[in-house]
Amino acid sequence: MNTIEKAGGQPGPGPDSAGDDGDRVRARSATMSFGPDEPLALDSGVSLSPFTIAYETYGTLNADRSNAVLICHALTLDQYAASLHPLTGKPGWWPFMVGPGLPIDTDRFFVICQNVVGGCMGTTGPKDVDPKTGKPYGLNFPVITIGDMVRAQAMLLDKLGIGDLFCVIGGSMGGMQVLQWAAAYPDRVFSAIPIATAARHSAQNIAFHEVGRQAIMADPEWKQGAYLSHGTTPGKGLAVARMAAHITYLSETALHRKFGRNLQDRDSVTYGFDADFQIESYLRHQGSTFVDRFDANSYLYLTRAMDYFDLAADYGGVLANAFRGTKSRFCVVSFTSDWLFPTSDNRQIVHALNAVAANVSFVEIRTDKGHDAFLLDEPEMFATLRGFIDSVARTRGLAE
Amino acid sequence: MSNGNGQIASRVDLDLIAQMIAPGSRVLDVGCGDGDLLALLQSKKNVDGRGVELSQEGVNACVARGLSVVQGDADTDLANYPDGAFDYVILSQTIQATRNPKEVMRAMKRIGRCVVVSFPNFGHWRVRLKLLFTGRMPETRSLGYSWYDTPNIHLCTLLDFASLCEELGLKIEDAVTVTGDKARRISRPGAIANLLASEAVFLLSRRG
Numbered sequence: 347m348n349t350i351e352k353a354g355g356q357p358g359p360g361p362d363s364a365g366d367d368g369d370r371v372r373a374r375s376a377t378m379s380f381g382p383d384e385p386l387a388l389d390s391g392v393s394l395s396p397f398t399i400a401y402e403t404y405g406t407l408n409a410d411r412s413n414a415v416l417i418c419h420a421l422t423l424d425q426y427a428a429s430l431h432p433l434t435g436k437p438g439w440w441p442f443m444v445g446p447g448l449p450i451d452t453d454r455f456f457v458i459c460q461n462v463v464g465g466c467m468g469t470t471g472p473k474d475v476d477p478k479t480g481k482p483y484g485l486n487f488p489v490i491t492i493g494d495m496v497r498a499q500a501m502l503l504d505k506l507g508i509g510d511l512f513c514v515i516g517g518s519m520g521g522m523q524v525l526q527w528a529a530a531y532p533d534r535v536f537s538a539i540p541i542a543t544a545a546r547h548s549a550q551n552i553a554f555h556e557v558g559r560q561a562i563m564a565d566p567e568w569k570q571g572a573y574l575s576h577g578t579t580p581g582k583g584l585a586v587a588r589m590a591a592h593i594t595y596l597s598e599t600a601l602h603r604k605f606g607r608n609l610q611d612r613d614s615v616t617y618g619f620d621a622d623f624q625i626e627s628y629l630r631h632q633g634s635t636f637v638d639r640f641d642a643n644s645y646l647y648l649t650r651a652m653d654y655f656d657l658a659a660d661y662g663g664v665l666a667n668a669f670r671g672t673k674s675r676f677c678v679v680s681f682t683s684d685w686l687f688p689t690s691d692n693r694q695i696v697h698a699l700n701a702v703a704a705n706v707s708f709v710e711i712r713t714d715k716g717h718d719a720f721l722l723d724e725p726e727m728f729a730t731l732r733g734f735i736d737s738v739a740r741t742r743g744l745a746e
Numbered sequence: 747m748s749n750g751n752g753q754i755a756s757r758v759d760l761d762l763i764a765q766m767i768a769p770g771s772r773v774l775d776v777g778c779g780d781g782d783l784l785a786l787l788q789s790k791k792n793v794d795g796r797g798v799e800l801s802q803e804g805v806n807a808c809v810a811r812g813l814s815v816v817q818g819d820a821d822t823d824l825a826n827y828p829d830g831a832f833d834y835v836i837l838s839q840t841i842q843a844t845r846n847p848k849e850v851m852r853a854m855k856r857i858g859r860c861v862v863v864s865f866p867n868f869g870h871w872r873v874r875l876k877l878l879f880t881g882r883m884p885e886t887r888s889l890g891y892s893w894y895d896t897p898n899i900h901l902c903t904l905l906d907f908a909s910l911c912e913e914l915g916l917k918i919e920d921a922v923t924v925t926g927d928k929a930r931r932i933s934r935p936g937a938i939a940n941l942l943a944s945e946a947v948f949l950l951s952r953r954g
Contacts, residue, residue: 678816696816697826700823700826700827701826701827701828702828703827703828703831705794705796705814706796706816707808707813707815708815708816708817709809709817710802710805710817711806726806729806730806730809730810733809733810733811733812734809734812736812737811737812737813
């Protein structure tokens with residue numbers, strides 16, 4: 347295991363930041379390697395070996411090992427929840443949630459955030475070298491599921507000597523992992539906070555992902571996934587995929603408020619196909635910066651993992667069966683303007699939990715910021731999550 | 747203090763309900779408002795408490811104070827709960843605001859070993875006199891709405907409620923009436939109690 351101690355990211359200021367409180371999070375960057383004797387058994391029937399997990403930790407594990415919090419990241423995020431991103435130099439992606447005195451209080455909890463299997467920020471994924479061929483995996487990388495991601499995370503925790511987690515929390519694809527954790531390892535999950543997510547990916551969401559994947563595959567630089575061996579990058583395709591996806595993370599109201607029909611650095615339309623409108627310029631920027639930090643094949647694999655996610659299907663078609671007998675305490679969170687993972691999807695999770703008389707809270711946060719609201723400054727979300735986490739911490743016997 | 751229906755719930759009402767709940771039991775509070783009753787039951791009776799509340803503001807307030815509450819509608823969402831999941835299912839000052847009180851009561855009977863219901867008594871003499879002498883829909887302390895904007899769409903009297911319990915096979919284990927700030931235990935709801943009580947709290951169990 348390699349560990350680097352470093353000064354972590356400063357919370358804020360994101361695009362909707364309310365300000366920077368100047369708190370610094372002490373972050374530790376580490377990797378853990380799993381050799382040929384510790385393969386990751388995948389849902390597809392094959393196994394991945396050897397493999398490495400890259401992760402960040404914040405805070406200190408207490409003597410009882412009872413204060414561990416696992417943060418599960420979303421599709422295009424990574425382990426840098428509260429630390430500087432090595433490629434972009436930007437602060438962590440959850441500056442309002444993770445840090446001293448914040449709802450996930452790094453003074454009280456030992457926080458772990460792992461890059462998922464199939465990702466591209468240090469955990470083994472399609473851009474890494476396949477030991478069998480000596481070349482990057484590309485499309486020879488096995489298909490990964492949400493279940494596989496969680497199984498790998500559990501293997502890392504085993505190695506770290508962390509039996510059960512005080513809390514597993516995540517939004518979007520991270521929320522899917524939270525549900526998978528609660529279903530697959532109920533005894534290891536004291537509390538679970540799935541945010542803006544679903545127990546199964548909808549047809550509409552699969553459709554959006556397919557558009558993104560086809561954009562990547564249509565890029566001649568993609569080279570059937572072997573672009574690294576060819577020394578090319580399917581940047582155009584990946585950028586288009588990102589642009590399309592980014593729209594789904596916002597809401598019509600937020601887009602209108604932020605951009606309207608405003609023109610970009612000009613007084614009138616050009617009667618051409620330049621980025622006349624601010625929204626076009628914004629999306630192009632989102633696309634081009636994404637290419638600098640994300641691997642196109644990882645995007646294919648991780649979107650596929652979300653598409654395949656259908657928790658009920660693994661439990662006889664009845665979602666409630668996934669949670670039968672659970673002792674975990676749940677807090678499900680949705681956002682009014684999220685049309686990618688709408689409240690109705692989140693409510694299905696709540697209904698399944700009610701059906702097994704689980705201990706569940708459910709809040710819908712009123713916001714016009716769309717799906718991405720879970721990453722932004724949403725005081726009502728922080729207030730409710732703080733209340734939930736503090737109350738669960740009291741039950742767990744963790745000091746204030 | 748108000749619950750999700752904007753109904754004024756007296757402290758007396760909450761205390762009376764708390765007295766009926768056995769310590770350490772599993773409780774579902776349907777229409778839990780801001781969570782005052784759940785918080786009281788958790789601190790005084792150490793219950794394992796859950797809540798259902800219609801208004802999202804109420805739900806968020808409950809969760810922020812550490813209570814397990816989901817947004818939901820008593821009329822539709824009780825169907826998700828399994829049989830016998832709770833020792834007590836409580837409907838505090840909410841039954842009159844449900845669309846189908848009989849079905850809600852039936853669902854509560856299915857989910858809980860015991861059912862606790864508190865409600866404003868429409869048979870109270872003050873209500874009767876107001877209607878008799880003013881010829882208008884009564885507005886009282888516990889019924890503070892105009893007829894056109896009231897959430898209280900299914901008001902009943904003590905006697906009405908008692909006959910619904912009879913019909914649903916619910917046995918009255920305990921009944922307390924409230925007049926002003928004074929609580930009185932009654933053996934069975936009769937004509938006098940129906941005249942004097944402004945509110946009532948019933949503890950019910952499945953018959954047989």
